[in-house]
Amino acid sequence: MAAESAVAPKRAPQKPGAIAQLRHAFTGLRREETIAGYLFLLPNLVGFIVFMLFPILFAFYIMLTDWSLAKAPEFVGLKNFETMVNDRLFWKSLGNSFYYTFVAVPTGIFIAFWLALALNRKMRGIIFFRTVYFLPQITLTVAAATIWRWIYQPEIGMINHILEIFGIDGPKWIHDTKWAMPSVIIMSNWQGIGFAMLILLAGLQGIPEEYYEAASIDGASGWQRMRYVTLPMLSPAIFFVVVTSLIGAFQSFDQFYVLTEGGPAHATTPLTLYIFQNAFSFFKMGYGAALAAVLFVIILIITIIQWQLARRWVFGFEEDE
């Protein structure tokens, strides 16, 4: 749908000026334009074909082989996918990916929603707060994870020290199999919330003031205004944030690699890290590519489900099609 609407304006006649019309009458000039068009695309086109299209096609072959890079690839058909069925670590990492995604994304969007609501007011200093909430988003994940790794240290870390002030005996965080994943989720949300907040804030600012006034005149309470004006009007922005966040969460890698290194006892090894380890630590290129294909299909299916569900709750979704 996004693609359709992006192309649509071009199809509409762009009211060519008299000169342009004249120009296009001459076929020689038109041929010149065609050549120029392809020349302008050339740098991009070559890049895409060599560094995107070709690797994707190549990936289909790699996933059907047993290949350690040291010797020539051996074609094994679907054996890599059969191996997965009995690979305990594959299921574990798949479960971790789902655990991380389906806890981090809803909690993050929930908090971002309330922050956006709070920021959607005409008050002095709102821009300052917006900037502050957005800073972690700009910070590279490696640096953020490095800071948090230390904040989470059970003995010398900041969090347990603060908890101690309130008389709470803090857990071992990233060193505890139960707490490691929540630790990663807290850090990721701290870092990533600015993005969802910004999109939702833009969505809120796009809701016409009159809608609220009309609702008030009809005697709508604060909750009713939220339920019948804010949420429906914001639903396209929420939908967008949900879809992109889910896709992004399944692809998360940096924080797992730096903050927990996938441990303890694989408690925080998501599929991405498992793919990385297979390909670049154990040099199982074929198996790694097969795992990557599985991850891609999962992302695809979840995105399609989102689009299907959107008809039921996203405002104006049907009309766009």
Added chain:
Amino acid sequence: MATASARKGSLFGQKQTKILTDLVLYVVLSVVGIIFILPFAWMVANSFKDIRGIYTYPPTFIPEVWQPENYVEAWTMTYFDLGFLNSAIVAAAVVLGQLFTASLAGYAFARLRFPGRDKIFLLYISLMMLPFIVLMIPLYVQMRAFGWVSTLQAVIIPFLFTPWGTFMMRQFMVTIPRELEDAARIDGCGFFRTYWLIILPLTKPALATLAIFTFVNTWNMFLWPLIILGKPKVKTLPLILASLQNQSGMRTPWHLIMAAATFVVIPVLMAFVLGQKYYVRGIVTSGIKGGG
């Protein structure tokens, strides 16, 4: 919204209610703000401590012994200065390259008429959705075949092309009035001169958005450099930072790591503060956040 709730609760005057809600909001926003800032403050504070200060319990926020030399030590250890140079080269090359290829293609998509244009454009847009994780293994094999493993061009050349940036350029250029170009064309400007002299100067806001996005994303890029840059001399800053805490030794030198982290974070924070307007607009209009 605020006026509406004030009208309902007529116990207070409208003005008092607004001041009260504002006050509560400020407190809440500030508390949340402190949570967001605290890790950064903790990083900077500890980058000035000595090793004993790091391992003192209970920890103090303000260093007891100030040791600004940490920054000198962080800068000189393990190829850090070289890493800074590598990161700067990669970021500059990728930013300039993307500005060029994306604006060229964007112009073709927005203005020039040639067969197959819309089909190619759709292909571009569909490529935006491709996860890097699917590309990384075949791309690595390809880089090996090219002999590019552990070279900077391996993190530059495959990233000189951007479907998202092309898309954004095209969307922006479509809105530029045609009359200006037509005038230039009558004066005998070729397509490239029209693009260079007329279109590019008018596209500055979109170029700024793309530049700052690409800079932040490239500077922060981790997974791909981790795979492809094995030799110490070509490593970029995130790689060096990540490797610091895995060094074997008695005590992790957190004070030096925090000084190093501050070094790495500062350029992106500066880029963001300087170009916040463009960055925020890029996110709001296209909703693309950094990946990689």
